[in-house]
Amino acid sequence: METNVKTTPFMQEKGETNRGRLLVKCPDRPGIVAAISKFLSDFQANIIESSQYSSDPEGGTFFIRIEFDCPSLEEKKAALEADFQALAQEFTMDYQFTYTEDRKRTAIFVSKEPHCLLELLWEWQSGDLPTDIALVISNHEEARGMVESLGIPFCYIPANKDIRKQVEQEQIALLKEHQIDLIVLARYMQILTPDFVSEFPNQIINIHHSFLPAFIGARPYERAYGRGVKLIGATSHYVTNDLDEGPIIEQDIERVNHRDHVADLKKIGRSIERRVLARAVKWHLEDRVIVHENKTIVFQ
Amino acid sequence: METNVKTTPFMQEKGETNRGRLLVKCPDRPGIVAAISKFLSDFQANIIESSQYSSDPEGGTFFIRIEFDCPSLEEKKAALEADFQALAQEFTMDYQFTYTEDRKRTAIFVSKEPHCLLELLWEWQSGDLPTDIALVISNHEEARGMVESLGIPFCYIPANKDIRKQVEQEQIALLKEHQIDLIVLARYMQILTPDFVSEFPNQIINIHHSFLPAFIGARPYERAYGRGVKLIGATSHYVTNDLDEGPIIEQDIERVNHRDHVADLKKIGRSIERRVLARAVKWHLEDRVIVHENKTIVFQ
Amino acid sequence: METNVKTTPFMQEKGETNRGRLLVKCPDRPGIVAAISKFLSDFQANIIESSQYSSDPEGGTFFIRIEFDCPSLEEKKAALEADFQALAQEFTMDYQFTYTEDRKRTAIFVSKEPHCLLELLWEWQSGDLPTDIALVISNHEEARGMVESLGIPFCYIPANKDIRKQVEQEQIALLKEHQIDLIVLARYMQILTPDFVSEFPNQIINIHHSFLPAFIGARPYERAYGRGVKLIGATSHYVTNDLDEGPIIEQDIERVNHRDHVADLKKIGRSIERRVLARAVKWHLEDRVIVHENKTIVFQ
Amino acid sequence: METNVKTTPFMQEKGETNRGRLLVKCPDRPGIVAAISKFLSDFQANIIESSQYSSDPEGGTFFIRIEFDCPSLEEKKAALEADFQALAQEFTMDYQFTYTEDRKRTAIFVSKEPHCLLELLWEWQSGDLPTDIALVISNHEEARGMVESLGIPFCYIPANKDIRKQVEQEQIALLKEHQIDLIVLARYMQILTPDFVSEFPNQIINIHHSFLPAFIGARPYERAYGRGVKLIGATSHYVTNDLDEGPIIEQDIERVNHRDHVADLKKIGRSIERRVLARAVKWHLEDRVIVHENKTIVFQ
Structure with a gap:
């Protein structure tokens, strides 16, 4: 608990600078995962972890959390977020991008x-x-x-x-x-x-x-x-x-x-x-x- | 779950026919354990398991559960219970003897x-x-x-x-x-x-x-x-x-x-x-x- | 445990007849999820549950289990499996379709x-x-x-x-x-x-x-x-x-x-x-x- | 974790100065608990907690841990330990007295x-x-x-x-x-x-x-x-x-x-x-x- 105890800054772990997360909430319907994963794929983002949940497959709310690795993420952020708006609108999504670099x-x-x-x-x-x-x-x-x-x-x-x-x-x-x-x-x-x-x-x-x-x-x-x-x-x-x-x-x-x-x-x-x-x-x-x-x- | 599944009757385990239990609840004060254990010892009962608890060592309620093995317990039961009354009175005990034979x-x-x-x-x-x-x-x-x-x-x-x-x-x-x-x-x-x-x-x-x-x-x-x-x-x-x-x-x-x-x-x-x-x-x-x-x- | 105890056959639950699962194991690389989810989406299959794991995002093995609901699954099975072969080949997949109807x-x-x-x-x-x-x-x-x-x-x-x-x-x-x-x-x-x-x-x-x-x-x-x-x-x-x-x-x-x-x-x-x-x-x-x-x- | 964080010294809790423990290991036979508890009672020691275990009621090893409260324990320690020797010899006990005051x-x-x-x-x-x-x-x-x-x-x-x-x-x-x-x-x-x-x-x-x-x-x-x-x-x-x-x-x-x-x-x-x-x-x-x-x- 002294200042001479070396802390291990999370962000210095390998690859973390290109790591992002996308959280989405929207009405459930077929094709959401396909649309999102194609979108990320088009940005060369590799899905590292993906978890989803549907409150009710017939007419409920759909939730997904995707953690992805994207080369040169810093430079692509703006385009990524801008381009996602059309998709979000189509599926009436609440969504949020976060980046592990932005603690x-x-x-x-x-x-x-x-x-x-x-x-x-x-x-x-x-x-x-x-x-x-x-x-x-x-x-x-x-x-x-x-x-x-x-x-x-x-x-x-x-x-x-x-x-x-x-x-x-x-x-x-x-x-x-x-x-x-x-x-x-x-x-x-x-x-x-x-x-x-x-x-x-x-x-x-x-x-x-x-x-x-x-x-x-x-x-x-x-x-x-x-x-x-x-x-x-x-x-x-x-x-x-x-x-x-x-x-x-x-x-x-x-x-x-x-x-x-x-x-x-x-x-x-x-x-x-x-x-x-x-x-x-x-x-x-x-x-x-x-x-x-x-x-x-x-x-x- | 069929009648041809052999049940293992609990009472046939070795030694259980001479097994008894004493449960006591009374006001806490020094000497309770000594009095009870001397009483059982005088009947040649060997204490197998003993657990006690005091709600407050200074003036609370004392609880004890003793499991004992006593040779020829069946013949001694009546005397055991009769003789215990004096001790119970001295310490104002609520108590209960049970015997594993009496399921x-x-x-x-x-x-x-x-x-x-x-x-x-x-x-x-x-x-x-x-x-x-x-x-x-x-x-x-x-x-x-x-x-x-x-x-x-x-x-x-x-x-x-x-x-x-x-x-x-x-x-x-x-x-x-x-x-x-x-x-x-x-x-x-x-x-x-x-x-x-x-x-x-x-x-x-x-x-x-x-x-x-x-x-x-x-x-x-x-x-x-x-x-x-x-x-x-x-x-x-x-x-x-x-x-x-x-x-x-x-x-x-x-x-x-x-x-x-x-x-x-x-x-x-x-x-x-x-x-x-x-x-x-x-x-x-x-x-x-x-x-x-x-x-x-x-x-x- | 008697025959007159009514069993609840799993398959009679609502919707299960159109339920399928896809298990995939293949070398990890970007685009797998996008490809699979697009494939399923083209068959009108709705992803109910999806779990994935990568042994190492850089060059490891990728695993995914997808549970999907697909209207008229029985009729589409053959086409589904036939069409998937091309995709499987492209990504060098080991894979398996199962259907909850086939217990x-x-x-x-x-x-x-x-x-x-x-x-x-x-x-x-x-x-x-x-x-x-x-x-x-x-x-x-x-x-x-x-x-x-x-x-x-x-x-x-x-x-x-x-x-x-x-x-x-x-x-x-x-x-x-x-x-x-x-x-x-x-x-x-x-x-x-x-x-x-x-x-x-x-x-x-x-x-x-x-x-x-x-x-x-x-x-x-x-x-x-x-x-x-x-x-x-x-x-x-x-x-x-x-x-x-x-x-x-x-x-x-x-x-x-x-x-x-x-x-x-x-x-x-x-x-x-x-x-x-x-x-x-x-x-x-x-x-x-x-x-x-x-x-x-x-x-x- | 700084020196200005007040520590709560265990020993200052009420009553602990008169608290002792007795650990005993000896061949099992009837009468051990009676003998020990009578001994403690003769010293006005009140048993606070008592736990015992017998590796085999017929001819095994008997273990007991007793925590007791004894007024003026400090003055009685020497007599307690001296007098216990006779009892320990009778039952061939390995034993040990400890006192919470002696941390x-x-x-x-x-x-x-x-x-x-x-x-x-x-x-x-x-x-x-x-x-x-x-x-x-x-x-x-x-x-x-x-x-x-x-x-x-x-x-x-x-x-x-x-x-x-x-x-x-x-x-x-x-x-x-x-x-x-x-x-x-x-x-x-x-x-x-x-x-x-x-x-x-x-x-x-x-x-x-x-x-x-x-x-x-x-x-x-x-x-x-x-x-x-x-x-x-x-x-x-x-x-x-x-x-x-x-x-x-x-x-x-x-x-x-x-x-x-x-x-x-x-x-x-x-x-x-x-x-x-x-x-x-x-x-x-x-x-x-x-x-x-x-x-x-x-x-x-």
Whole structure:
């Protein structure tokens, strides 16, 4: 966790500079795959990975994620995107091109408990999170040393219910200034207002410390203890304006028993939270998650 | 599943005829283990397995399950139980002696879906459920052939909301007549009335097809699909008069994804239900489950 | 498990009569997906599911499995296959069309322990194994009643080392006569000779009762007990002439501890074997498994 | 991971100063539990947790671990241990008293890969590893910054095959000087000689990056990839003079598939190694592991 620990920048891996991704959502009908793959083939793009899903082969919605390798991608980008418009129109597509060279910029929000932040920093240092961590924002000072030792700016913004509006304005200004693409709530214990959330649709990932929809809201471990469950879990989801009701990206659980008191559940829970959040963030960064209605399609 | 498949009767295993179990619940204080183990030692009983739990070492409730081997147990039973009363009084114990030779008598309730019933019959035939399956009760005829081919009485009792009272009286009469110790609801899709439940406290085990407390009530797979969860589960619990709120014995889950429609969730769910119910029933039959308030202590 | 239990024939599900699958293996190069999807599109075939894998984007082997829905498939089959030859030649493809209407014909081999056979029959009756179980062959009589009660022919062929050659000739004759596509060794405790194996390349699936490559060969549970492992497992693989060395299709494990003696490991192991074999067989029947060198690509 | 992150010293938890543990191994016979529990009761020690195991109720070896709370334990220790000798002699016991106040002193050995070291430091900082980490020894300099920032001495001792003898003498001297009770090989990539190992019997814990006994020896991930396994694992075990053959404490696995190349297996493997090693070390520190022949009894 020291600056002398060499990081493995994701982008330096062989061939990544010519790597792109195309995400498409459109009404299902025959011929979509043929059209897209011919289009890419005409640009000499080689399909590396392709995943598709149809909500219902007869009249549902079709989703596809294609990862491709294209020589001289940098020079072809403009033409690629321009030419795709006709095809998109023909099939009424929602679509998005992304390029691994253009790393997403992430801000992490944290309160007192550092375990989720630490896991993300750890994964990032190991080269497993393809992003620039541009900023850590906290309503506590605890994590400053660790964050700054990695060369990441740390912004201390005290927060409470009474000054929420003003705090969020300050946060939004910072996020805009740093051109943030993704906000990760790594156990940030403040509620976000609809105004804040609407600024970043499907761009805020939270970790909730229960297997939703069980134990929505506060103090889930205490309530899990009270109910005598034999499994506890964690859920990572996009933030919407319905508390803990946003589209679920990933969940996991561990087994507990009658010997585990609330403190034990929290301890076990921390390790679930760490891995569930890290997976969800990784999949988002690799453009593997498509939100559809209130669910996610995750192309692992 | 034919009568010519040889069953392995649990009781014929070596030494089991002298095997007993003692379950104790009492206020915690020093000296309980010493007193009990001295008592058993004085009867030449050798402790084979012992598990204990204290809800709080300072002033909580103490629980212990002891499995012991005692030569000539049959002849000593009466003296053992009589002499224990003094000790029990001294420590204000709730307690219970059971003997593996006295197999519990089980009734299984089932509706149309046979998978949980089949799993229990399978485990029982393999010698893994130490019980006499005395009776299968169903509001459908589907399972009759399979049940009767194993030499188990099958009782068809049509049921619906309007005749619930009368149906339950008939069921209770049958259960009493067959001296039933345990009722397993193996996907029995009728609600039991408080009158029925109060006849069999902590003697009715149900399987609910969700990881409670998520999706209490009807159609949990449909609701899991609607919420877009990434895990589905099943829960086995004792039946109380609060729907799906009784003490949980066992839970388990499996991973699902966006490709899994309701029919897939049901299919995956069936295999979870089978193993969760089988484990809970087995633990109950081996006297490994103690109910305390609305939770279970399970001494695996 | 009685004949009066209604089976759910897989093929009667809506739309299945027009469902086909294409499996392709060829040298990787740009344009394969475009060519195949255009080809299918020209036949009005709608791609329902598509999975691909490239062993190395630069110069490796490319694999794709496409499931498609094609109106009037029965009438178009001949043209589809004939026309595909040109494309296959251009890309040097190994390929195979299969149709869900043409159910594979399966023979199950079993010895004394019935649990794997029972699981397969159970899954088959539930409609989860899309195959015709044409034959059960055993060197013991135990399973006859159960098998015949389902209307499946049961062939008792006693076997031992000394008459192996003659036994296998009899078995091969039966398998040819019944036009068997898949042989499942559901705990069949006889070794097959190279002559037998070479008759059915990548068509024989075995279940080995350890997580290979640990405990290759005989008595794996005894050896797992001796080593004091904390996990035991099972492995389903295609049979080759190297004992327990064929391509692995699926593996799973369960946790054990010091209390579990050999008999316990066997009991726990049975439930792992059941589910591992059932999954492997299902994936094979759905054409989800491609063998490449000594490994499998499984498009789940 | 900075010095300003407050650590939660395990010992400051309420009541721990009077907490002791007794581990016993002896020939099984009736009356052992009675004798021990009476002995503890006579010292006013309250049994908090008790776990026992008998390798064979008729003539096997009996094992028990008792955790007890005893007022004024510090003053009674000497008498407790002196008086127990008579009882130990009567039952031919191997036994050991430990006290949570006397924290074990741990040395961690590491080479280049820091993930296991980091996990142990993380758990230790969270108060989950009840030990004093007295020393980190490495044959590389990479981890120095991180270790020293936590106030732990870091000893760089270059090592290779040719100077093994001299390196180990230096290490042993350091370990003796620091009064080390436990050595953790957290991916230390040097082989230890029998002389070194014999100095610390059952005091050296290693993490091997496969599910032993599969892939004993070097390059297990490469060999797992070559074999095409569908699960990879890690194993924590005590070090003996037979390479990777020592008593296994803990194992775990994760699922992999054909898409995972060697680099992916290593990445996934790192997270298995982290948690398997952390669990094994924790159980050892809590005196939950008893070595018997070449196996472990783990009283979780």
